[in-house]
Amino acid sequence: MSSLQLSSPPVMRRTKRQWTGWMFVLPFLLVFALVLVAPVIYAVYLSLFRDQLVGGNAFVGFANYVEALTDPNFWDSLGRVVLFLVVQVPIMLLIALAAALALDSARLHAASFFRIAIFLPYAVPAVVAVLMWGFIYGTQFGLVGSFDKFFGIAFDPLAPNVVLAAIGNINTWEFTGYNMLLxxxxxxxxxxxxxxAAELDGARAFQVIRSIKLPALRPAIVIAVIFSIIGSFQLFNEPNILKSLAPNSISTFFTPNMYAYNLSFAGQQYNYSATIAIIMGVLTAVIAYIVQLRGSRKEL
Incomplete structure (x- = not known):
């Protein structure tokens, strides 16, 4: 009996410590559930219903998902962001990698100045950056228009066939500094x-980069790629703001996020908009997870 009495207080103390830990975590869990879990659950709930002329908001199961997967506007917008991802992200990451290697080489004069100068565009709010580049792209009032008049050419960076490249240029300018710092x-x-050890072995600069620096950068590159994939699929601010300057080049379904936004706030199709959002969220998570698994492997 005495042994049982002696052993009970430690059990109570352990239980108390466990609850104390949960109390510290509880504020985060509440905020996490409120701002992430609850909206996702509500979006899934909306995606399973549809407003109908007869019967009002009725449960339709996965009918909205079937419609979305056969929607040409959705596939057009998805194909556009995939093209953006395949072309813009490698260019941006290569520039950021070259800048980081140059800063780390100890051969670049005024390295602190260049580090701040390259990172500075990331500190500019996205809306301000797009407005600034929109003024530069203007053919009637901007820098491009001045070059057109000076050289006697007619180049419109917001034309339908090049507007995606113009948006990619803005994103590259914005996020190269962030990835460079990473x-x-x-x-x-x-x-x-x-x-x-490399110096003793007589390794040259490119050999050091290939054998030491690039393998050490592998985790950072994986993180940068994942963030860039998420950012590409979330493309919204740049085309949405530039739409007023190029209404014929940027449609309401230019990107999936723009499509979902316009379906919800302009078309009042909240259920279908939630469906598009859920599909894009799942697709982004799956691709990011695949990249993470591939990047976590030791072998190339």
Whole structure:
């Protein structure tokens, strides 16, 4: 009996400590459930219903998803962001990687200035950046228009066939500095012993980059790719703001996010808009997970 009495207080103390830990986590869990879990559940709920002329808001199961997967506007917008992802993201990451390697080489004069200058566009709010580039792209009042008049040409960067490249240029300008800083931080934590060993072996600069720096950058590159994939599928601000300057080039379904936004706020089709959002969320999560799995492998 005495042994049982002696063992009970530690059990009570352990239980109390466990509840104390949950109390510290509880505020985060409440906010997480309120701002993430609840909206996702509500969006899934909306996607299973449809407003009908007869019967009002009726349960239709997966009918909205079937309609979305056969919607040419949805596939057009999805194909556009996939093209944006395939072309713009590698260019942006290569520029960021080159800038990080140059800053880490210790051969670049005024490295601190260039580091701040490259990162500075990321500090500019996205809306301000798009408005600024929209003024530059203007053929009647902007920098491009001045070049057109000076050289006697007629180039419109917001024409239907090149507007996606113009948006990609804005995104590259905005996010190259962020990715550069991500790569540069990963380079700065590489052990100096590796560089000393490479110097003793007579390794050249490109050999050091290939054998030491790039393998060390692998986790940072995977993170940058995942963030870039998410950002590409969430493309909204740039085309939505530029639409007023190029209404004939940027449609209401230019990107999936724009399509869902216009379905909801302009077309009052909340159920179908939620369906588009759920499909894009699942697609983004699946692709990001595949990239993470591929990047976590040790072998190339």
């Amino acid at each position: 790569f540069y931080a990963a380079l700065r934590v590489i052990s100096g012993d590796l560089y000393e």
